[in-house]
Amino acid sequence: CYQKLRQEKTFQKLCWRLGTTSLILESAVKIFDKFLQEGATELYESFFRMRHKNGDWIWIWSRARRLRDKDGNITNITLGTHTDISERIKAEEKVRESEQLIRKITSQVPGNTYMFEIEESGKPNILFVNRGNEDFNFNTSLEDIAEDGNKVLEVWHESDRDLLNEKMRDAYQSEATISFQYRIVVNGTIRWRWLQAVPERNEQGKVIWYGATRDITTLVDYIASSEQILFDISHVLRRPISSMLGITSIINEGDLDHEELMYFARQLHPVAKELDEFMIELNRVYEHKRQINSLNIDFSSLVDKRNSLFKQSD
Numbered sequence: 001c002y003q004k005l006r007q008e009k010t011f012q013k014l015c016w017r018l019g020t021t022s023l024i025l026e027s028a029v030k031i032f033d034k035f036l037q038e039g040a041t042e043l044y045e046s047f048f049r050m051r052h053k054n055g056d057w058i059w060i061w062s063r064a065r066r067l068r069d070k071d072g073n074i075t076n077i078t079l080g081t082h083t084d085i086s087e088r089i090k091a092e093e094k095v096r097e098s099e100q101l102i103r104k105i106t107s108q109v110p111g112n113t114y115m116f117e118i119e120e121s122g123k124p125n126i127l128f129v130n131r132g133n134e135d136f137n138f139n140t141s142l143e144d145i146a147e148d149g150n151k152v153l154e155v156w157h158e159s160d161r162d163l164l165n166e167k168m169r170d171a172y173q174s175e176a177t178i179s180f181q182y183r184i185v186v187n188g189t190i191r192w193r194w195l196q197a198v199p200e201r202n203e204q205g206k207v208i209w210y211g212a213t214r215d216i217t218t219l220v221d222y223i224a225s226s227e228q229i230l231f232d233i234s235h236v237l238r239r240p241i242s243s244m245l246g247i248t249s250i251i252n253e254g255d256l257d258h259e260e261l262m263y264f265a266r267q268l269h270p271v272a273k274e275l276d277e278f279m280i281e282l283n284r285v286y287e288h289k290r291q292i293n294s295l296n297i298d299f300s301s302l303v304d305k306r307n308s309l310f311k312q313s314d
Contacts, residue, residue, distance in 0.1 A: 031044075031046045032044065032046065032064075035064075042065075043063055043064070043065050044062075044063060044064040044065065044066075044078070044080065045061070045062065045063050046062040047059065047060065047061055047062070047085075048060055048062065050082075058084050058086040059084070059085050059086045059088075059089045060082050060083065060084065060085070061082070061083040061084075061085045062080065062081075062082050062083075063080055063081055063083070064078040064079060064080025064081075065078065065079060065080065066078050067079055099128075102128075102130070103130050106130040106132065107130055107131065107132065107133065109132045109133070109212075110132055110133060110134055110214055110215070111132045111134065111212045111213055111214035111215075112129070112130065112131055112132050112134075112212060112213045112214075113128070113129070113130045113132070113211075113212045114126060114128065114129050114197065114209075114210075114211050114212065114213070115127045115128035115129075115208060115209070115210050116128075116149060116197075116208070116209050116211075117206060117207070117208060117209070118168050118169075118171055118172040118207070118209065119172070120169075120172060121165075121169070122164075122165040122166070122168040122169035122172065123149060123150060123165075123168070124149035124150075124164075124168055125149060126145055126146045126149045127146075127208070128146075129142050129145050129146055130142065132212075132214075134214070134215050140152065140154060140155070152164075155184045155185060155186060156182060156183070156184055156185075157182070157183035157184060157185055157190060159183070160182040160183050163180065163182055164182070167180050167195075171197075171199070171209070175199050175207050176199070177196070177197070177198050177199070178195060178196060178197040178198075178209065178211060179194075179195070179196045179197075180194075180195055181193065181194050181195075181216065181220075182195065191215055191217045192215070192216050192217045192219075192220040193213050193214065193215055193216060194213065194214055194216045195211065195212075195213045196211050196212065196213075197209040197210060197211020197212075198210055198211065225286065229282065229286055232278075232282060233282075236278060237275070237278065240271050240272075240274045240275040240278070241275070243271045244268065244271050244272065244275070247264050247267055247268045247271065248268070250264055251264055251265075
């Protein structure tokens, strides 16, 4: 078949017979000629389009192998097949379009998106990865990460690097949801991130994890500020309050004359002033931290504005 086509006198006859354009046929023939001229013994492969008798263009997968003569020598006679792979091409194009759409969507979300397998050793094999639109993110190329999942560790805080392998090994054994927080270092600045992924077993029986990581530094800073305020209230406030309680106890329980009473009253004033100054400073620091974080949440409606957290005594 191939030899006969090569012996035709004009491309027009070939085009009529194959139903292709001269440009497509010329390219296919060049590939086949190169196959013959190089004396190759391996399988010849080529992909091109042909016009079906119904008028539609179809994709052809052309394969051939050179035959040997009775003495075992390679001849220019080839035996091959043409296979219609139009449906496969359409399916592949649909997959590519879907992947492009997914990449377009995930590139606009505030986080990095992953699909991965986990080896028994805990190493993740990245099947899909896309970077979100966060300001603070890794600079490693997506291709490098897809090739080696451990590449993401290059930006991980040194103290947290063993955490990835530990969590991945646990997930491999338990096939459970992954959820943990870790630190990265971007431009010399420590940022907090949260990785979450859910497992799903595919048709081949393999467990695939679908998940994402996102920057939670703002949330961590806010929680840390709240924890610091609680610490200050329970520890720093304790000194002036203890002093005030001691002084008022002496005044209430002691048999004091006028001069002694005035003395303790004067001692009470600086303690109360210290407490007031601390509360003003605490409010200033808290308000500053609240303003510099990017949490666009109005907490005023969530604050309990009752006068006391405790029941009024009778």
